[in-house]
Amino acid sequence: MEAMINLILQFGDLNKQQIEFLLSKVEMLEFKKHEYLSEAGKIPRYVAFVVEGVFRFCYYNNKSEEITNYFVDEGNFVVDNEKFESQMAASEYVQAVTDCKVLVFNKKDWDEISNTIVGWEMMKAKMVKKCLTLAMERRSPLISEDATTRYLSFIKAFPNLINRIPLSYVASYLGVTQQSLSRIRRSIH
């Protein structure tokens, strides 16, 4: 819980009362590997903070290939923000890649927090901006570089992920087949 509060406090100040209020709304949930935090076609139920484990965003393209869009690991919020806020059907899955422990807020409580804590909307906006900017910075180089460079920059961006997640997820994240990625890894070592 402390890790979550520390993260939040980077985006604005909260007094003890406000922190207590936040924590009173939080619920601890567990997701087994392969379970979905939210699903394409369904309305996302939670904003989640990852205490333990790794999630990924993924979807199926028009060739029915499964594409991994992004990874979220410990110490970060994971949510399909746009669809959670608007309570519309998501277009992506958010899936546990490993067994996970998360702290969640449901929509009702999340809205109540907005209506209770002055400045919370602004803090949320800053957090979302930061996340999107980071995601963008990570994704942009994936377009212009060759596969080897993409793999190396993945390792830099997610240093403690490479041994915890299937290679096929990394491959689709990087935009190559897993056979190619396997070949690339051999040529590096």
Place this chain on the structure above:
Amino acid sequence: MEAMINLILQFGDLNKQQIEFLLSKVEMLEFKKHEYLSEAGKIPRYVAFVVEGVFRFCYYNNKSEEITNYFVDEGNFVVDNEKFESQMAASEYVQAVTDCKVLVFNKKDWDEISNTIVGWEMMKAKMVKKCLTLAMERRSPLISEDATTRYLSFIKAFPNLINRIPLSYVASYLGVTQQSLSRIRRSIH
């Protein structure tokens, strides 16, 4: 000017006084093709609204290849937002691809607007979120699809751009060489 106000009003309400105040801070500038709205290594001076023309974000990668990151055309704001807000040196260029007319706000006036119009910060945050989300949606498919699909989706995303900008810019945006893109176009027609 009306187009700009209409865009802004999608993200919150402003009364006539507030709109007048906004417009009192705006300045009309022109950029010739190839001129920079802001440059890598320099602090961005303006938030700009494109009245006429096309801009691109670009940078040089570690192989000194020029990479185009994004295009912005009429009716949209163009700004290196993160670096403009923080007044830090930008890492990308924002260059006029055609002759352009823009409405600009400088940093001093932009801050004054924040301090004057209640709710402006929130409106700004929403605008930024929308832009980043859109950019993300456009960029994500560029990773997992093949070059032909990427080119076709570019045409969909920027239908009236393809005849106004050099092919080489599109090529680097899509992550292929211009020779490959030229070949792809031939195979389509």
Place this chain on the structure above:
DNA sequence: GGCATTTTTTACCATTTGGTAAATGTTTTT
């Protein structure tokens, strides 16, 4: 521990893309 399942590696060849260079086409300048 051993079997079944999943994941990763390897091999093979087809296809796509990259790199170099030259030819053609277009725009800008004088």
Place this chain on the structure above:
DNA sequence: AAAAACATTTACCAAATGGTAAAAAATGCC
């Protein structure tokens, strides 16, 4: 209009990546 500069296409071959399949390795399950 001609020359110069720039942009696009084409050609050729090399290199990288994709697709199919099978083997090897790792993991999960009873």
